[in-house]
Amino acid sequence: MRFFETFFNLSVIEKYLPDLIAAMGVTLYLAVATILTGVLCGAALACLRAAGNRYVNFIIIMFADMMRALPPLVLILILFFGMPSLGINLSGEMVIYLVLSCVLMAFAEEIFWGGLTSVTAGQWEAGRATGLSKAQTLFYIAFPQAFRMGIPPLVNRVLATTKLTALGSVIGVKEILSVSSSAQSFSGSATPLTMAALAYMIIFIPAVIASHQIERRFRYTR
Amino acid sequence: MTASRTMLEIHALEKRFDQTEVLKNIDLKVGEGELVFVIGPSGSGKSTMLRCCNRLEEPTSGAIMIDRERITDIPRRDLDRMRLKVGMVFQGFHLYPHMSVLKNVMLAQVKALGRSKPEAQARALDMLDQVGLKHKADAKPAELSGGQQQRVAIARALALDPKVMLFDEPTSALDPELVGSVLKVMKELREKGMTMLVVSHEMAFAREAADRVVFMDGGYVIEQGPPDELFGNPKSDRLKAFLSRVSGNEAA
Numbered sequence: 001m002r003f004f005e006t007f008f009n010l011s012v013i014e015k016y017l018p019d020l021i022a023a024m025g026v027t028l029y030l031a032v033a034t035i036l037t038g039v040l041c042g043a044a045l046a047c048l049r050a051a052g053n054r055y056v057n058f059i060i061i062m063f064a065d066m067m068r069a070l071p072p073l074v075l076i077l078i079l080f081f082g083m084p085s086l087g088i089n090l091s092g093e094m095v096i097y098l099v100l101s102c103v104l105m106a107f108a109e110e111i112f113w114g115g116l117t118s119v120t121a122g123q124w125e126a127g128r129a130t131g132l133s134k135a136q137t138l139f140y141i142a143f144p145q146a147f148r149m150g151i152p153p154l155v156n157r158v159l160a161t162t163k164l165t166a167l168g169s170v171i172g173v174k175e176i177l178s179v180s181s182s183a184q185s186f187s188g189s190a191t192p193l194t195m196a197a198l199a200y201m202i203i204f205i206p207a208v209i210a211s212h213q214i215e216r217r218f219r220y221t222r
Numbered sequence: 223m224t225a226s227r228t229m230l231e232i233h234a235l236e237k238r239f240d241q242t243e244v245l246k247n248i249d250l251k252v253g254e255g256e257l258v259f260v261i262g263p264s265g266s267g268k269s270t271m272l273r274c275c276n277r278l279e280e281p282t283s284g285a286i287m288i289d290r291e292r293i294t295d296i297p298r299r300d301l302d303r304m305r306l307k308v309g310m311v312f313q314g315f316h317l318y319p320h321m322s323v324l325k326n327v328m329l330a331q332v333k334a335l336g337r338s339k340p341e342a343q344a345r346a347l348d349m350l351d352q353v354g355l356k357h358k359a360d361a362k363p364a365e366l367s368g369g370q371q372q373r374v375a376i377a378r379a380l381a382l383d384p385k386v387m388l389f390d391e392p393t394s395a396l397d398p399e400l401v402g403s404v405l406k407v408m409k410e411l412r413e414k415g416m417t418m419l420v421v422s423h424e425m426a427f428a429r430e431a432a433d434r435v436v437f438m439d440g441g442y443v444i445e446q447g448p449p450d451e452l453f454g455n456p457k458s459d460r461l462k463a464f465l466s467r468v469s470g471n472e473a474a
């Protein structure tokens with residue numbers, strides 16, 4: 001019984017459930033915004049890199065390397081505590097969104113770029129030989145193949161990055177982890193943390209299932 | 223052979239990669255509706271010559287005329303329009319693996335030629351019918367045999383109504399029993415009056431279908447003529463040596 005008292009206390013659940021549902025909304029919303037921005041901009045960067053301008057590519061590579069090398073928490077703290085002294089005040093949610101989007105963008109760019117470089121020269125030549133421009137060949141022939149190749153690593157990276165929304169708890173974003181851990185200290189019960197774990201599962205298990213379906217849908221044999 | 227107008231003319235073509243001179247001085251004419259066959263040892267520059275004809279490779283010097291247009295003078299940004307007039311078939315097919323057969327044949331029609339989708343689809347089905355693969359329109363390339371893939375690649379090029387078709391060893395990647403189906407399509411194409419420049423090792427096909435055979439070696443055209451003459455009575459030592467090597471292989 002002690003076990004249930006500790007982890008599944010009904011009165012605690014009742015008290016904090018509304019807050020936690022609101023927090024799920026925040027987490028979900030941050031996750032979706034991050035995924036859309038990160039994947040789309042990552043794809044755009046990879047295509048831009050395929051255009052082959054040396055200076056542009058240098059900047060893209062620098063950006064991607066930095067975003068992948070730095071711990072996201074460091075970027076979050078710099079933006080949240082450093083920017084106000086420059087007169088730029090960003091909300092905690094905005095900081096999480098910006099940092100996680102940039103991190104995902106960097107990884108997505110590298111994944112798509114890797115895919116683009118493994119599209120054979122013959123594919124490009126077939127496109128160009130039928131009168132398609134370089135941009136059309138990229139858009140209709142090379143990138144769709146790069147995208148399909150990139151899906152498995154991309155899915156992993158998307159899941160890993162969206163789970164980092166929990167870092168919002170460090171700068172007061174009212175997402176699942178911060179709401180439940182403050183509930184835990186107010187109530188003195190571990191139950192809110194159980195609720196947090198369940199909330200993450202409710203969000204991420206469907207996401208994992210959906211990701212399997214995406215992988216299956218885009219798989220093709222060469 | 224028709225003594226009609228020249229469809230493809232290569233004049234004093236030279237191509238250098240850094241220090242290596244691959245094409246030294248190539249002169250070649252293909253009349254309208256002619257099938258010209260190019261043979262020669264590996265590394266003699268056959269593919270490079272073909273690729274200069276649609277400027278997948280940039281000639282170092284010389285001129286190439288297609289349908290009276292000097293394509294070597296076209297600025298780079300206008301190449302796409304010229305390439306619509308020159309169909310190319312590769313040894314490795316290079317179908318787009320993520321699209322159905324039908325979409326493979328439609329893509330450039332819509333995006334490069336500007337045809338409407340229904341128009342492009344009707345044309346694609348027509349071309350697939352011509353190569354005997356209409357029933358595979360919805361299949362993915364990976365579901366086809368090599369011979370079928372190559373026929374789709376031919377349909378993809380034909381759908382753009384090219385003036386000239388270039389074939390670079392179209393049957394070399396195929397199992398022997400699949401070669402015939404591709405050669406049959408090529409022969410029908412010739413009967414319809416298509417102008418064709420074909421690099422291939424299929425000597426029997428050359429004898430049967432070529433108007434003229436061109437022997438290349440070391441970046442030059444060494445000898446050319448009707449197949450009977452070239453195979454039956456080779457003049458240069460290099461061609462004699464080449465033919466005895468090839469026929470040795472063919473007997474096997």
Ligand SMILES: Nc1ncnc2c1ncn2[C@@H]1O[C@H](COP(=O)(O)OP(=O)(O)OP(=O)(O)O)[C@@H](O)[C@H]1O
Pocket residue numbers: 239242244262263264265266267268269270271
């Ligand atoms: N992009 C390139 N850069 C440098 N050298 C090249 C390039 N492409 C071809 N070559 C060289 O040019 C020469 C002729 O090549 P090419 O592919 O035209 O020969 P080929 O007659 O088609 O031979 P094969 O029968 O083996 O296909 C070869 O020595 C090759 O190494």
Ligand SMILES: [Mg+2]
Pocket residue numbers: 268269270390391
């Ligand atoms: Mg070759």
